[in-house]
Each structure stands twice: as C-alpha cells, then as structure tokens.
Amino acid sequence: MKRAFYERPVLDVAQDLVGCVVSRGTSSGVIVETEAYHQAEPASHAFVGLTNRTRVLFGPPGVAYVYRSYGIHACLNAVCEPEGVGAAVLIRALEPVEGIELMRERRGVERLEDLCSGPGKLTEALGIGLDLDGTDLLRGPIVITGRSRAWSDVEVAASKRIGITKAADLPWRFSALGSRYLSRPALSRA
DNA sequence: CATGGGATTGACT
C-alpha cells in the first residue's frame, strides 16, 4: 500500500481497506470490518485536538495508531488524511489467513471465528501492543497490503459504529458483506 | 494531584 492511499478522506480509506491484508510477523488476516474516525466528530480521540495522546493521529498518514482500551486491550488504527488532520481507520475484525496456530496460542481459544472478530481480539492474535504505536505501516513491523484477486470485488456494507456514545448515528462502520468473522453482524435492526 | 470515563471483552444471571 502506498502512502497516498492513506492520504485521502478517511471514509474512502475505511471502505477501501476492507479486503486488504494486515501482516505482523508470521501472522496475517484479511480486513473484514473497519470504522472511520475524524477530528471534526466527537467520538474521535482527535476531537480534543493535539495532545500527547493524539500526536500520532495528527501526524503523517500510513502510520499505526495503537491505544489502550478500557485499560485492557490494544486497538489498531491506520492514520489517514494529510499531516495536520486528525483522522484514522479503526481495524475492527480480520479473517485469519496465516499463522493461525500462533493466533490460537496467543488468544487461548480454538474457533477461527473467535480469533480476530473484534478490535481487541485481533491485536492480541497478532501480538500487537502499545509499543507499535507510531510505527510505519509501509515499513513494518505491521504491514498492510492490497486486496488479492479473490477479494477484489468484495461488497462493503455501511452501518453505525459500535461501542460509542457520541456521534453514534453516523454510518461510518464498514464490513465485508456476509463475512463470518465480523465483531457483530453488518445489519443492525432499526 | 485527584478524578472520571472509555473506539472492549468475557463471564455470569
């Protein structure tokens, strides 16, 4: 993936990342669920402006923003839009591809559908911690590559973001239609 | 310096 891919409106990047591959060491998976966050909208960590915590969000695109959630889990984002704009795509779920046995060991569960079906789960499965905050997604250790042939025509569904209390109605969650590896089903009942 | 609130998960009623 080139730097310019991330240097675009965060909503475009969030949709285009579905079907792409996240690799970390010998483990990898296809992105099946993302969410977009932008500084202009209060659910985003960048909404508060430039602070020590949000420094990476306002930096160059194509960089990993990893934060601790609820004191327990790490969550992985890809920083988007030009430097100076605070925006990122949260990677919410993967379909496991490589290094599945290692994922099972790290997660302590067996079912494929339980390995990476949530933002905190996939970071545990891939061994991604806060130490990788600010690392370059073009150079690694976390690398994102484009859709393979099999995923080139993936259909992407939009729905409301999960687990937030502010700006909860924005349809900024994107998922691979029909995937069994989502954190939650794509279509929420109205 | 003290406090409150999460971009979650898993266990339990």
Add this chain to the structure above:
DNA sequence: GTCAATCCCATGC
C-alpha cells in the same frame, strides 16, 4: 440481558 476488570490520559481543582 448485566457487569467488572484495569489503566491511560485529559481535565479540573
């Protein structure tokens, strides 16, 4: 369905 775990960080005194 409810709820606790656990810690970083932004905010306010």
